[in-house]
Amino acid sequence: MKLQVKLALYNTLTKLAVVLFTAIITLLAIERISVNHIEERLEKSHQQLIKNLSSTEINTFLVNQRIYTDYNILNQEYVLIKPVDYMQEVDDSLTYRTASRLVANTRETYRILSTRFNFKGHTYLLEIGESIESIQELKSIIKQFTLIVLMAALALTLVSDLIFTKYLLAPFYKIIDRKLIRVNDPMNFDYKKVDTTTQDFKLLDDSISLMMRKITAMFVLEKQFIANVSHELLTPISIISTRLENVMLQEEMSEGGENKIFASLKTLNRLKAIINSLLLISKVENNQFDKNDQVSIGEVIDEISEELEDRLEARNITLYNRMIYRHFMQANRALIHTLLFNIINNAIKYNLPKGNIVISDDLVNHNYTLQIADTGVGMDAAEIEKAFNRFEKLETEEPESFGLGLAIVKSIAAFHNIDISIKSDKGRGTTFLLTFNR
Numbered sequence: 001m002k003l004q005v006k007l008a009l010y011n012t013l014t015k016l017a018v019v020l021f022t023a024i025i026t027l028l029a030i031e032r033i034s035v036n037h038i039e040e041r042l043e044k045s046h047q048q049l050i051k052n053l054s055s056t057e058i059n060t061f062l063v064n065q066r067i068y069t070d071y072n073i074l075n076q077e078y079v080l081i082k083p084v085d086y087m088q089e090v091d092d093s094l095t096y097r098t099a100s101r102l103v104a105n106t107r108e109t110y111r112i113l114s115t116r117f118n119f120k121g122h123t124y125l126l127e128i129g130e131s132i133e134s135i136q137e138l139k140s141i142i143k144q145f146t147l148i149v150l151m152a153a154l155a156l157t158l159v160s161d162l163i164f165t166k167y168l169l170a171p172f173y174k175i176i177d178r179k180l181i182r183v184n185d186p187m188n189f190d191y192k193k194v195d196t197t198t199q200d201f202k203l204l205d206d207s208i209s210l211m212m213r214k215i216t217a218m219f220v221l222e223k224q225f226i227a228n229v230s231h232e233l234l235t236p237i238s239i240i241s242t243r244l245e246n247v248m249l250q251e252e253m254s255e256g257g258e259n260k261i262f263a264s265l266k267t268l269n270r271l272k273a274i275i276n277s278l279l280l281i282s283k284v285e286n287n288q289f290d291k292n293d294q295v296s297i298g299e300v301i302d303e304i305s306e307e308l309e310d311r312l313e314a315r316n317i318t319l320y321n322r323m324i325y326r327h328f329m330q331a332n333r334a335l336i337h338t339l340l341f342n343i344i345n346n347a348i349k350y351n352l353p354k355g356n357i358v359i360s361d362d363l364v365n366h367n368y369t370l371q372i373a374d375t376g377v378g379m380d381a382a383e384i385e386k387a388f389n390r391f392e393k394l395e396t397e398e399p400e401s402f403g404l405g406l407a408i409v410k411s412i413a414a415f416h417n418i419d420i421s422i423k424s425d426k427g428r429g430t431t432f433l434l435t436f437n438r
Contacts, residue, residue: 004169008161015157016150023146027139034135035111039096042113045128046094049079053119062119071103078103078110080127087123090116101129108133171196172204179208184414185285186216223282230279234272241268277404281390284335284411291416293333297340297370297436298323300333301359304341311348315355319344322360327368329436331416339412340372342405343432347374350430367438373431379424387422 052058061068062081071078078101095114100107110129117124174194183189189212194205244261247253253261283289305319312319329336347357355375362369379387386392388410391403413420417437424430 003172004162004165007165007169008158011161012154012157016154019146019150019153023142023150027142027146030142031135031139034138035132038111038130038132039113042096042111042128042130043094045077045079046113046115046126049126049128050117062122062124065122076131078127078129080129081124084116084123084125086121087116087118090118090123092117098132103129109136168198171198171201175201175205175208179205179212183212186212186219187287189216223286226278227282227286230275230282233275234279237268237272237275241265241272244268274404277408280338281404281408281411284408284415287415289332289335289415291330291332293331295329295331295333295336297327297329297336297361297368298325300337300340301344304337304344307341308344308348311345312357315348315351316353317348317351317355317357319357320359322358323370325361325363325368327361327436329368329416335412335415339409339416339418342409343372346405347372347376347430347432350374351376355429364435368436370434370436371431372434373429375429378426378428378430379422380426384422384424 049058053062058068058081062083065083067083068081069079092115096111097114098109098111100109101112108131111132112127112129115126117126171194178190178194189209191209191212193209194201196202196205244265248258248261248265301321301323305321308319344357344359351357351374357375358371358373360371360373362371388406389403390407392406410420412418413434419435419437421433421435422430423433
């Protein structure tokens with residue numbers, strides 16, 4: 001989940017919790033205040049009733065030991081006086097409770113004042129009740145209003161927070177996009193500052209730029225070191241190789257000596273091939289090649305197929321060219337040839353005897369794509385992840401494998417803005433997918 005959404009949800013939920021807490025407190029306060037107010041009115045009614053006990057109407061009921069009841073027309077209040085067992089010392093304290101009563105065939109919930117009193121030698125139970133339905137209705141209205149307010153506040157808060165956090169975090173996503181995602185080469189890093197007034201994002205921008213400057217310096221030093229060492233090594237290797245070849249031409253050389261010199265020449269050639277590969281990678285990464293050729297991918301594939309014909313026949317591997325598009329691109333033809341040659345050569349090297357290689361192309365989202373699939377040994381996920389690392393190679397009987405072929409492929413692909421990916425299953429072959437970005 002994006003930081004923007006998380007911040008919006010956090011702000012919304014915290015505000016919702018505050019509003020909900022306030023609403024609950026308000027409901028409880030309203031109920032308590034209303035009940036207190038009702039009890040005060042009940043106590044006043046009780047005092048007034050005690051004063052009026054001798055009135056003609058009430059007196060008649062009490063003298064005849066009958067139950068006296070009275071209620072208003074809306075059933076919001078009622079009075080009940082009924083005789084109970086005589087008690088000489090009666091507890092006349094006032095008690096309150098909430099209970100339902102059937103008054104005039106209507107059951108309602110009342111707040112009830114109860115007490116006992118003696119009158120003319122008899123003990124009576126007095127109940128004065130006042131309906132609290134109005135409080136319940138008020139609470140219900142407040143609940144509905146609160147719910148509507150909460151939903152509206154939730155929606156408005158969520159929308160406003162999303163808009164605000166989007167505006168607030170826009171520089172952050174610009175930094176991530178420009179300074180991290182789009183960076184394929186530290187040499188071409190964009191050091192222009194992202195426009196923002198947020199101090200934290202300025203610090204992040206400056207920190208990434210500072211880190212990239214250090215990485216770029218180390219990257220340049222590494223490439224210079226590889227280029228210099230490679231150049232310095234090639235000259236003495238060539239001299240030694242030439243001298244050994246001259247020694248082999250001497251007629252008095254014994255067979256054992258020739259074998260040792262031949263083995264030494266083989267080692268020197270292997271060393272020279274590695275150095276040339278490292279030099280090639282270094283030059284590609286240093287942008288030391290032009291891209292002025294109009295290259296036909298189909299023609300390059302045809303050339304490579306002819307060049308590798310002997311190897312295909314030697315391993316009894318069939319190559320199917322199923323390309324249907326004529327794609328041209330502005331590139332360095334020699335490098336494109338090297339890139340495709342290494343992939344197809346690998347498809348032969350890691351294929352099974354009597355296996356197949358299928359080369360096909362397609363247009364995906366207006367971008368030309370090339371697939372090179374083999375029926376070879378395949379790779380697992382760990383091997384795919386390390387496939388483009390230098391000196392990383394699969395187990396093979398091929399003596400001339402240095403583990404630099406795919407590293408060269410990766411460098412050339414990046415130089416020409418070609419996306420390259422691998423799909424493979426162990427024992428079920430490998431497919432290289434090249435997407436030529438426009």
